[in-house]
Every structure is written in C-alpha cells, then in structure tokens.
Amino acid sequence: MTTSIRGRSTGFTSGGTLNPVERARRVWEFRRILALLIGRDLRVRYASSMLGYVWAVLDPLALSVVYWFLFTQVITRRVGFPPYILFLVAGQLAWQWINGSINGTLGALRSESQMVRSSNVPRELWVLRVVLSKGVEYVFSLPVLAMFAVAYTKAPNHYILYFPLALLMAVLFATGIGLILAPAAVLVRDLRSVVRISTRALFFLSPILYSLHDLDHGGRKANIKDIVSWNPVAGIMSLIRAPFFPQELNWADVEHAAIVIVVIFVIGVWSFNRLERPMLKEV
Amino acid sequence: MAEPIISVEDVGIRFNRGRRRKRSAKEMLTKGKTGTPRAEFWPFRHVSFDIYEGESIGVIGRNGVGKSTLLTMLAGTLVPDEGKVTVRAGVAPLIAITGGFVGDLTARENIHLVAGLHGMTRKEIAEAFDEIVEFAELGDALDTPFKHFSSGMKVRLAFSVVVRLREPILLVDEVLAVGDRAFRRKCMKRIDGLLGQGQTLFLVSHSEGSLMRFCTRGLYLKDGGLAADGPIQEVIDMYKADTGGEDGEDEQYEDDTMATGDPGDTDEMF
Numbered sequence: 093m094t095t096s097i098r099g100r101s102t103g104f105t106s107g108g109t110l111n112p113v114e115r116a117r118r119v120w121e122f123r124r125i126l127a128l129l130i131g132r133d134l135r136v137r138y139a140s141s142m143l144g145y146v147w148a149v150l151d152p153l154a155l156s157v158v159y160w161f162l163f164t165q166v167i168t169r170r171v172g173f174p175p176y177i178l179f180l181v182a183g184q185l186a187w188q189w190i191n192g193s194i195n196g197t198l199g200a201l202r203s204e205s206q207m208v209r210s211s212n213v214p215r216e217l218w219v220l221r222v223v224l225s226k227g228v229e230y231v232f233s234l235p236v237l238a239m240f241a242v243a244y245t246k247a248p249n250h251y252i253l254y255f256p257l258a259l260l261m262a263v264l265f266a267t268g269i270g271l272i273l274a275p276a277a278v279l280v281r282d283l284r285s286v287v288r289i290s291t292r293a294l295f296f297l298s299p300i301l302y303s304l305h306d307l308d309h310g311g312r313k314a315n316i317k318d319i320v321s322w323n324p325v326a327g328i329m330s331l332i333r334a335p336f337f338p339q340e341l342n343w344a345d346v347e348h349a350a351i352v353i354v355v356i357f358v359i360g361v362w363s364f365n366r367l368e369r370p371m372l373k374e375v
Numbered sequence: 376m377a378e379p380i381i382s383v384e385d386v387g388i389r390f391n392r393g394r395r396r397k398r399s400a401k402e403m404l405t406k407g408k409t410g411t412p413r414a415e416f417w418p419f420r421h422v423s424f425d426i427y428e429g430e431s432i433g434v435i436g437r438n439g440v441g442k443s444t445l446l447t448m449l450a451g452t453l454v455p456d457e458g459k460v461t462v463r464a465g466v467a468p469l470i471a472i473t474g475g476f477v478g479d480l481t482a483r484e485n486i487h488l489v490a491g492l493h494g495m496t497r498k499e500i501a502e503a504f505d506e507i508v509e510f511a512e513l514g515d516a517l518d519t520p521f522k523h524f525s526s527g528m529k530v531r532l533a534f535s536v537v538v539r540l541r542e543p544i545l546l547v548d549e550v551l552a553v554g555d556r557a558f559r560r561k562c563m564k565r566i567d568g569l570l571g572q573g574q575t576l577f578l579v580s581h582s583e584g585s586l587m588r589f590c591t592r593g594l595y596l597k598d599g600g601l602a603a604d605g606p607i608q609e610v611i612d613m614y615k616a617d618t619g620g621e622d623g624e625d626e627q628y629e630d631d632t633m634a635t636g637d638p639g640d641t642d643e644m645f
Contacts, residue, residue, distance in 0.1 A: 104451050107459035128491045210474030211492045212451030369454045
C-alpha cells in the first residue's frame with residue numbers, strides 16, 4: 093500500500109424516487125466512464141481497421157443503391173429530389189443510426205446484465221452508450237456522404253450550421269426510446285420482434301426514401317403529409333438533408349419533431365425511473 | 376459523532392417468488408404492467424442502522440434472509456422498494472466480482488475496463504497496474520482472454536482489481552472462500568491491512584472464524600427483519616442459540632461455508 097484510502101466518488105442515495113435533475117447530475121458525474129464504454133465499443137467496431145469501417149457504411153450504401161435502382165429505374169414516379177442517390181445516402185446513413193440505436197438499446201441492459209449487476213454506474217449510462225457509440229459511427233460515416241456530394245458537385249449551403257441541432261434531436265429521440273425499451277426488454281421476453289417490426293414500419297412511414305413534399309397532394313381534405321410531419325424522424329431528416337436539399341427544410345416540421353421528441357424523452361425518463369427497480373431484480 | 380458513512384433507514388425489498396417473472400409482451404398488455412404479482416415476498420422490511428467510518432460489520436443470518444441482498448443495496452446495484460439507503464463514500468464491492476469482466480477481452484484490457492467502471496482514472500490505473508497484476512499472480516497470462524482463465528484465476532484477478540480501488544467502504548460477500556489457500560491467506564492479510572488504515576468493512580459470511588477476526592459489530596437478519604445489532608460475539612451467540620446451539624448445529628453452520636467455498640479446509644480458511 094503506497095497511498096492511503098481516500099474516496100473517489102461521493103457515494104449515493106437510493107430508494108424513494110430520484111428527481112430527473114439529480115439523475116442527470118449523476119450521469120454527468122460519470123461522463124468519463126461513458127466515454128470509456130463508447131471508446132471500447134468503437135475499438136471493437138473498427139478493430140479490423142479499414143475493413144471495420146467498410147462494414148459500418150456498407151449496409152446503408154448497399155441499401156441506397158438498391159432503392160436508387162428501384163425508384164429511378166423500375167418505378168419511374170419521381171420521389172425525393174435529384175440527385176436521388178445523394179438524397180438516399182443522406183437519409184440512409186442517419187436512419188442506420190436511429191434504427192441501430194433503437195434496436196441496440198433493447199440489449200443495452202439485458203446483454204450487459206453482469207456489468208449492470210456489478211457496477212454502480214447510473215443505469216442510464218448503458219442506454220446512452222449505445223446511442224452515442226452509434227452516433228459516433230454515424231459521424232464517422234459522413235465522409236462517405238461528402239464523397240457523393242463531391243461526385244455530384246453539390247456544395248452544402250448555410251443550413252449545414254443546423255446540423256448539430258439535427259444530431260441533438262436524434263440523440264434525444266433515440267435516448268428517449270431507449271430509456272423506455274432497455275428496462276422493458278429485461279422484464280419482457282418478446283420485445284425484440286415487436287420492435288423490429290415497428291422500426292421497419294417506421295422506416296417506410298418516414299420520409300427517407302421520399303420527401304414530405306411527395307405526400308403533399310394538394311386539395312382541401314385532410315392531408316397525409318400533415319400527419320407524417322409529426323413523425324420526429326421527418327424533422328430530423330429534413331434538417332439533415334437541408335444542406336444539399338434546401339427545399340426539404342420546413343421549420344414547421346422541425347418544430348413538430350422537436351415537440352414529439354421532448355415528449356418521448358420525458359416519457360423515457362419517467363418510465364426508466366419506474367422500471368429501474370424491477371429491472372435490477374430481473375437483470 | 377460524525378455523520379454516518381452509511382445510513383439505512385426503514386429499508387425493505389420485495390421479490391417475486393418462484394420463477395423469474397418474465398412475461399411476454401402479450402401478457403404485459405393484457406394484464407397490465409403492474410398487475411399484482413401472485414406471490415411476492417419480502418426478505419426483510421423496516422431495517423434501519425447507521426454505520427460510522429472505520430467500523431467493521433458482520434452480517435449473520437440463515438440462507439435466504441437477504442444478507443446478500445442487503446449488501447447489494449449498499450453497493451447500489453439493487454434499489455430498495457421501501458425506505459432509503461444513503462452511502463456517503465465510495466464503495467469497493469467484492470460481490471459477484473467477476474461480473475464486470477468480459478470474457479473476450481484479455482486480462483490487461485479487463486483491468487482497464489473494470490477499474491475504469493469503478494471510477495479509477497487512466498493515470499490511477501497505470502499506477503496501480505503492476506500492483507494488481509502482481510497481487511493476482513497472473514504470471515504470463517496478462518494477454519490471455521479472460522474466458523480462458525481458470526475460475527480461481529478469475530477470482531484472483533477480480534479481487535485484486537476491486538481491492539485496489541481504495542474506496543473507504545469495502546463490501547465482502549464470502550468471495551474470499553474461493554481461490555487456493557495461499558491466496559485466501561493473502562486476501563485476509565490485505566483486508567487486515569486495510570482495516571488498520573481505517574477502512575469500513577461490511578462482511579457477509581457464515582464463517583464464525585472470519586466474522587470474529589474482522590468484525591466488531593454484528594447485524595443479525597432473521598424473520599424478515601433486523602433481529603439484532605450489537606457486538607459481534609453477542610450477535611453470533613444469539614444466532615447460535617436460535618439455530619440450536621448444539622455442536623451438531625454448529626457444524627451445519629460451518630457447512631454453509633463449505634458449500635460456497637473450497638470444501639475440506641474450513642478451519643484453515645482464515
């Protein structure tokens with residue numbers, strides 16, 4: 093023993109209910125451990141150096157090519173905006189993050205049960221870790237998007253300044269959903285298939301292959317576009333695509349998305365607080 | 376007197392008896408998320424005590440009274456359903472210690488990961504690294520995946536990391552009964568050393584020897600509550616009286632240790 097015993101952390105209180113501010117403070121206190129976990133995830137992901145990176149972007153790229161073929165060569169009705177492949181890749185890469193986070197948070201606590209049981213880090217950390225490591229992967233995939241932009245000689249406009257807002261919205265959205273799903277997945281057996289089906293449906297109900305404009309059929313009757321515009325993914329997509337497709341950006345859609353995301357996030361925080369206790373007994 | 380380092384106030388926890396209660400989504404939707412579970416039981420309720428810095432506490436009770444549950448609550452990885460647990464300093468939990476280790480990672484990577492998860496900085500880990508490796512008697516297995524370790528080696532490594540955390544509170548749950556005799560003796564010496572430095576110890580054990588050696592105060596869990604809180608000898612005597620007190624029963628008491636630990640040399644354990 094060379095150094096004397098001294099406290100590293102300040103302890104904790106458990107029991108009763110912790111208010112959200114207190115919980116957020118604990119998460120912030122443990123940000124270094126969060127970084128450690130994310131770092132480990134990324135090391136595992138990119139362990140095989142170049143190839144690891146290729147695998148991370150190959151999936152959305154291959155799908156983009158398939159949809160490009162489908163919607164420009166087979167079905168000739170125009171959707172989205174040209175260059176359609178750029179439109180698709182921009183959407184696919186972001187969707188890969190959102191979809192990967194939602195499905196990944198299902199196992200955030202369950203597949204780390206040993207860790208969850210043996211270390212007293214705020215349990216929200218396990219959810220954030222999934223969302224943020226996928227988020228970093230997404231940011232790492234952006235050069236691919238830039239390559240397509242260069243290939244089509246599309247320079248980004250000033251809307252690129254709003255990109256961080258899009259990232260923030262995506263983080264809050266995925267985290268909110270993850271806070272609901274992660275403890276629920278420990279308590280319920282067959283959530284995975286339910287979520288897989290739901291995310292697949294969400295993919296087609298979100299303007300990823302198409303633009304919200306494609307839903308605008310004019311006329312006076314209730315417009316499907318007005319409903320889909322409340323889909324938070326729509327707002328995120330429009331912000332992400334705006335640097336190359338300024339016609340995509342409609343601040344009303346972004347506001348709708350922001351409202352829905354905040355509601356989902358609040359529900360997530362509330363439900364995590366509620367399910368944490370039973371989750372810890374079952375994990 | 377100073378503020379207690381651990382306060383447990385009117386704490387209780389509820390479990391569902393029987394099978395792990397995993398429900399399908401259909402059941403959850405039809406019955407409702409919080410529908411009354413059929414069979415629930417409380418290992419203990421209304422448990423209150425304060426622990427001050429430097430105290431060494433032994434927890435005694437028959438199997439299933441919630442000794443480990445109580446310890447896990449102090450580690451913060453179970454949340455009480457009633458009451459409040461306040462821990463005012465860092466905790467080094469020697470509970471299910473191999474839990475945080477990842478089978479596919481090497482011993483070296485695991486040390487960094489687990490020590491990091493318990494709050495050590497990169498610099499602190501670098502400083503402690505050699506000491507951990509040496510204490511764990513890893514030899515040249517440092518770059519071997521953890522899953523290829525023998526169970527004894529796993530526990531040695533885990534113990535070495537957790538005990539090196541140098542948190543003011545040490546929680547021990549009979550893990551010391553694992554590993555070979557020489558290593559156990561080493562663990563005992565290390566804990567003795569820590570106690571000498573003012574470490575607060577919370578020990579769950581069935582071994583009278585280790586309880587007497589390390590603890591000054593005993594907590595006796597019985598019949599769903601805290602039956603006694605006092606000097607360790609008195610509490611042990613009370614427990615013995617309750618469980619029969621005859622020599623035969625005493626052997627039964629020691630048998631518990633053997634069941635969780637290394638059979639054959641219970642007396643030599645400490």
